[in-house]
Amino acid sequence: MFAPGHITGFFAVHKSKDILKTGSIGAGITVNRGINLNIEEGSGKIFYNKKKVNICPVNKVLTYYENFGFDKNSYDIIFTSDFPLGSGLGMSGGCALTLSKKLNEMLDLKINYVKIAHISEVECGTGLGDVIGQYVKGFVIRKSPGFPINVEKFEVNDDYYIIIEIFGEKETKEIITDKKWIEKINNYGKKYLNELLKNPTLENFINLSYKFAVNTGLIDEKILELCNDLKFTVGASQSMLGNTLFCISKKDTLNDAISILKNPIICKIYY
Numbered sequence: 718m719f720a721p722g723h724i725t726g727f728f729a730v731h732k733s734k735d736i737l738k739t740g741s742i743g744a745g746i747t748v749n750r751g752i753n754l755n756i757e758e759g760s761g762k763i764f765y766n767k768k769k770v771n772i773c774p775v776n777k778v779l780t781y782y783e784n785f786g787f788d789k790n791s792y793d794i795i796f797t798s799d800f801p802l803g804s805g806l807g808m809s810g811g812c813a814l815t816l817s818k819k820l821n822e823m824l825d826l827k828i829n830y831v832k833i834a835h836i837s838e839v840e841c842g843t844g845l846g847d848v849i850g851q852y853v854k855g856f857v858i859r860k861s862p863g864f865p866i867n868v869e870k871f872e873v874n875d876d877y878y879i880i881i882e883i884f885g886e887k888e889t890k891e892i893i894t895d896k897k898w899i900e901k902i903n904n905y906g907k908k909y910l911n912e913l914l915k916n917p918t919l920e921n922f923i924n925l926s927y928k929f930a931v932n933t934g935l936i937d938e939k940i941l942e943l944c945n946d947l948k949f950t951v952g953a954s955q956s957m958l959g960n961t962l963f964c965i966s967k968k969d970t971l972n973d974a975i976s977i978l979k980n981p982i983i984c985k986i987y988y
């Protein structure tokens with residue numbers, strides 16, 4: 718079972734008494750590297766790239782499906798990914814989404830597995846819109862938070878490469894539960910969403926993402942310098958909410974862009 722990595726370019730936080738209407742509006746892209754899930758007979762352990770982990774939304778998904786007879790202590794949950802947890806690439810959302818879909822299939826249920834994954838992420842504070850972006854896939858503008866899903870999905874030609882460089886971790890929960898950050902994020906997130914809807918191109922997306930990262934103050938100094946060094950490409954910004962740079966490049970600037978970065982991960986947009 719696979720779920721793509723999801724790069725949020727910019728977003729705004731929406732909290733509601735209804736957990737299903739809690740989430741985010743914003744814009745992002747999914748890439749062809751992400752989370753792979755396997756479930757094997759075992760003893761209730763959860764592994765991420767061979768390390769035993771504790772992932773809040775995964776625990777919540779398991780608890781939910783225990784109500785339908787899943788015996789979590791008889792299986793091991795095994796995630797593998799090119800991306801580490803905490804890198805702003807939607808890995809917690811991808812873990813929740815793949816697991817919810819897999820358990821739904823294993824138990825032959827007809828539950829809306831996407832809702833379960835979304836609720837698990839929101840309750841844990843590990844995400845707001847990744848699950849929906851990873852479910853819809855592609856270049857996705859999220860016009861309303863949560864459910865019912867209200868998005869616009871844009872096809873772009875295949876000439877674009879997404880170059881990612883991860884510099885460390887950033888805990889999503891710290892930011893999206895902080896009132897001061899939420900005020901800055903929402904001020905710019907709503908503004909840039911309206912601008913992108915008027916001109917929904919990848920060029921405008923990355924430009925607005927860069928402005929969001931700079932104007933909210935979320936951008937890391939090192940990433941800011943590299944984004945400016947990468948201006949010869951379509952553009953570069955910081956993935957939200959991570960300590961991660963992402964650059965959109967066409968083939969003719971790909972090698973020059975890669976030469977500037979130390980540990981580039983080359984991806985394509987995943988539909």
Ligand SMILES: Nc1ncnc2c1ncn2[C@@H]1O[C@H](COP(=O)(O)OP(=O)(O)OP(=O)(O)O)[C@@H](O)[C@H]1O
Pocket residue numbers: 770771772773774801802803804805806807808809810841842843844847886887888889890957958959
């Ligand atoms: N080694 C680890 N590094 C980071 N998070 C970890 C690690 N091990 C377990 N976790 C858990 O994984 C989840 C990471 O969620 P978080 O939202 O911070 O990262 P992400 O989903 O990769 O990025 P984002 O949501 O910003 O796209 C948290 O529940 C965290 O407690």
Ligand SMILES: CC(C)(CO)[C@@H](O)C(=O)[O-]
Pocket residue numbers: 725728740741743745805806807843844845846847889893957958
């Ligand atoms: C909050 C967030 C930026 C964390 O990755 C993401 O879940 C989103 O786009 O809502």
